Amino acid sequence: MTPSDAPPASPIWFEHWRTAASTRLGEPVLPSTDEEVWRYSPIAELDLTSWTAPTRDDGSGVPAGALAVLDTIDDPAAVVVVRNGFVVHHEMSAVWADRGVYVGPIVDAPETATPQELLGSVAADGPDVFATINDVTVIDPLLVWVPAGVSVDQPIVIIDWIDADDVIVAPRLIVRLGANAEAKVLEWHGSDDVAAFVTSLVELDLAHAARLGFGSVQQRGPRIWQVASQVSRVAADATLDSAQVALGADYGRTRTDCRLVGRGATGNLRAVYFGVGRQTLDFRTFQQHAAPDTTSNLLFKGVVDDHSKSVYTGLIKVEKDARGTNAYQTNRNIKLSEHAWAESVPNLEIETNDVRCSHASTVGPIDEEQRFYLESRGVRTDVAERLIVAGFFDEVLEEFPVPGVVPLIASAIEDRLDRRSEA
Amino acid sequence: MAQLCIEGLTAEVAGREILHGIDLVVGSGEVHAVMGPNGSGKSTLSHVLMGKPGYTVTGGSVTLDGIDLLALSTWERAQAGLFLAMQYPVEVPGVSLEDLLTEALAGAGRDVTVVHAAVAAEAERIGLATRLLDRPVNVDLSGGEKKRNETMQLAVLRPRFAILDELDSGLDVDALRACARRIEAATTEFDLGVLAITHYTRLLDELKPDVVHILVKGRIVESGGPEMADALETTGYAAWVTDDDSTDAPLAAADPFADPFA
Numbered sequence: 302m303t304p305s306d307a308p309p310a311s312p313i314w315f316e317h318w319r320t321a322a323s324t325r326l327g328e329p330v331l332p333s334t335d336e337e338v339w340r341y342s343p344i345a346e347l348d349l350t351s352w353t354a355p356t357r358d359d360g361s362g363v364p365a366g367a368l369a370v371l372d373t374i375d376d377p378a379a380v381v382v383v384r385n386g387f388v389v390h391h392e393m394s395a396v397w398a399d400r401g402v403y404v405g406p407i408v409d410a411p412e413t414a415t416p417q418e419l420l421g422s423v424a425a426d427g428p429d430v431f432a433t434i435n436d437v438t439v440i441d442p443l444l445v446w447v448p449a450g451v452s453v454d455q456p457i458v459i460i461d462w463i464d465a466d467d468v469i470v471a472p473r474l475i476v477r478l479g480a481n482a483e484a485k486v487l488e489w490h491g492s493d494d495v496a497a498f499v500t501s502l503v504e505l506d507l508a509h510a511a512r513l514g515f516g517s518v519q520q521r522g523p524r525i526w527q528v529a530s531q532v533s534r535v536a537a538d539a540t541l542d543s544a545q546v547a548l549g550a551d552y553g554r555t556r557t558d559c560r561l562v563g564r565g566a567t568g569n570l571r572a573v574y575f576g577v578g579r580q581t582l583d584f585r586t587f588q589q590h591a592a593p594d595t596t597s598n599l600l601f602k603g604v605v606d607d608h609s610k611s612v613y614t615g616l617i618k619v620e621k622d623a624r625g626t627n628a629y630q631t632n633r634n635i636k637l638s639e640h641a642w643a644e645s646v647p648n649l650e651i652e653t654n655d656v657r658c659s660h661a662s663t664v665g666p667i668d669e670e671q672r673f674y675l676e677s678r679g680v681r682t683d684v685a686e687r688l689i690v691a692g693f694f695d696e697v698l699e700e701f702p703v704p705g706v707v708p709l710i711a712s713a714i715e716d717r718l719d720r721r722s723e724a
Numbered sequence: 725m726a727q728l729c730i731e732g733l734t735a736e737v738a739g740r741e742i743l744h745g746i747d748l749v750v751g752s753g754e755v756h757a758v759m760g761p762n763g764s765g766k767s768t769l770s771h772v773l774m775g776k777p778g779y780t781v782t783g784g785s786v787t788l789d790g791i792d793l794l795a796l797s798t799w800e801r802a803q804a805g806l807f808l809a810m811q812y813p814v815e816v817p818g819v820s821l822e823d824l825l826t827e828a829l830a831g832a833g834r835d836v837t838v839v840h841a842a843v844a845a846e847a848e849r850i851g852l853a854t855r856l857l858d859r860p861v862n863v864d865l866s867g868g869e870k871k872r873n874e875t876m877q878l879a880v881l882r883p884r885f886a887i888l889d890e891l892d893s894g895l896d897v898d899a900l901r902a903c904a905r906r907i908e909a910a911t912t913e914f915d916l917g918v919l920a921i922t923h924y925t926r927l928l929d930e931l932k933p934d935v936v937h938i939l940v941k942g943r944i945v946e947s948g949g950p951e952m953a954d955a956l957e958t959t960g961y962a963a964w965v966t967d968d969d970s971t972d973a974p975l976a977a978a979d980p981f982a983d984p985f986a
């Protein structure tokens with residue numbers, strides 16, 4: 302794999318960083334399902350050589366699909382649209398620029414945002430080889446920079462769109478909030494119906510008492526493989542509210558590493574997913590408590606229909622110093638079809654006393670008592686199931702950090718349920 | 725006048741016959757109380773009438789105005805005019821009361837534009853706080869609030885016959901009075917026929933029965949006027965329960981190979 306089409310006149314530090322990454326990667330060795338964190342995944346089917354780097358000629362301008370997402374957001378603070386790995390549009394309101402906020406390609410960031418120090422500052426060498434592949438493959442890494450003390454009360458929107466066939470795309474996003482800063486960021490991963498391989502990496506860095514709402518939506522087309530990681534570092538008294546929505550892709554995976562490194566840090570991690578056809582949706586979560594009085598709340602809720610599969614494996618890790626930890630992990634799955642399959646493996650690893658931890662996981666069909674109750678009021682069976690499934694997701698969606706897009710997500714979920722009624 | 729007509733109804737749960745032949749006819753505007761001790765089959769009767777999964781009808785018939793209810797699914801029975809106020813109303817997270825009632829009325833081809841106003845009016849009448857109406861169905865409601873909610877839905881949906889499964893369990897005296905009065909009024913307002921299944925007589929202080937049936941061991945052993953409920957108040961079920969009935973028969977013959985620690 303070679304770095305491709307790097308933007309013209311990229312700064313020297315970026316070239317050095319990428320060269321180092323290439324050296325580190327060498328000839329990539331892909332993981333196997335023997336590793337617990339890849340168990341149940343179809344990773345053995347991946348052949349990296351079948352994908353080629355995109356070029357700028359693959360498309361310019363904002364694709365229609367991205368415009369549809371943007372239309373739902375009133376008055377964003379900033380918008381970046383990435384198409385086949387290249388930034389095709391970015392804008393930021395002057396109000397926030399004046400206050401030192403930066404949203405855009407990292408290579409164009411002002412010196413005050415210390416861009417040369419940020420790539421890999423949270424993910425380091427990354428949780429797996431795909432992070433290093435991202436380092437080597439990414440074309441336009443993005444930065445959201447909010448200086449200390451600044452509260453950005455309008456949403457920051459990042460749209461990553463793919464409409465070129467047979468490409469490998471490596472979205473990279475770094476969100477850095479200074480002390481006591483606040484922001485809400487939406488990351489939307491969409492595509493036309495193309496075949497592509499995506500390795501996405503998000504690094505979230507929250508300084509003391511920062512507050513970040515991070516909503517990510519994966520609605521890639523049905524022929525895309527996406528292997529994503531979200532790595533966060535949450536300092537003392539800071540709060541991360543992360544909500545993921547996974548609907549698309551043939552194989553869509555997100556690994557979430559939330560590291561609570563300062564006293565009183567909080568990580569709220571939520572996700573909804575809905576598998577159809579033969580797709581596999583795969584989630585690995587790590588709630589890492591490395592400081593006292595830290596709190597993590599994880600709630601992942603999924604539905605699998607048809608022949609689809611979902612995998613959830615999660616680990617709560619409480620380190621020696623993390624006294625007073627509260628850590629909760631809940632994974633609930635509804636199987637709508639007898640051919641669908643949901644795996645759920647919660648885990649705890651606790652090295653100190655004085656912690657409150659719980660984990661719960663369920664896999665089962667639609668609750669018969671709930672359905673009977675709705676039917677007893679005269680609601681048809683298929684409508685009752687629709688209401689129950691939509692309601693099942695509600696708990697997560699009503700807390701989504703960028704509420705403007707929730708109707709778009711809800712209607713995508715409804716489309717999947719309508720498809721059932723028509724079948 | 726419409727009739728809910730139950731004839732020779734037998735039903736089993738998990739292979740064990742619970743109802744041994746029930747005969748009952750409830751007319752529009754009438755209130756029938758079915759009273760019995762624990763384990764007499766009261767809840768089974770209500771579940772069987774509404775078609776709850778897990779209950780198997782093995783004989784007899786149930787018709788509503790001539791329509792064979794047993795041939796219908798649960799939602800079709802509801803649309804035919806049957807309502808079940810449940811003993812333990814189920815929490816349905818994320819589903820709003822208005823969505824539920826809108827879908828229920830839409831499914832029957834009825835006007836859904838009235839739902840919001842009807843819910844507000846009935847909630848006020850039954851004393852269900854407005855703030856509870858925005859909650860998902862039954863979620864975080866107290867016992868009394870759940871029963872008021874059941875009664876409110878009954879009043880909005882205006883069924884022809886309502887089965888009240890232990891409406892008087894788990895609620896305070898104020899809530900009980902409010903629910904009972906609303907249902908009593910419905911018997912004249914929209915000619916509702918009521919089958920009130922209950923262990924105690926307190927429901928019947930406000931909801932005046934025309935007929936009282938005593939259900940013991942899956943059979944109606946006696947039927948009479950409201951005075952029978954008064955007699956029950958003082959004597960209890962002793963007159964109808966033989967010594968043999970006083971302890972429930974074992975669920976099944978002892979299995980010599982059963983795991984003793986199960």
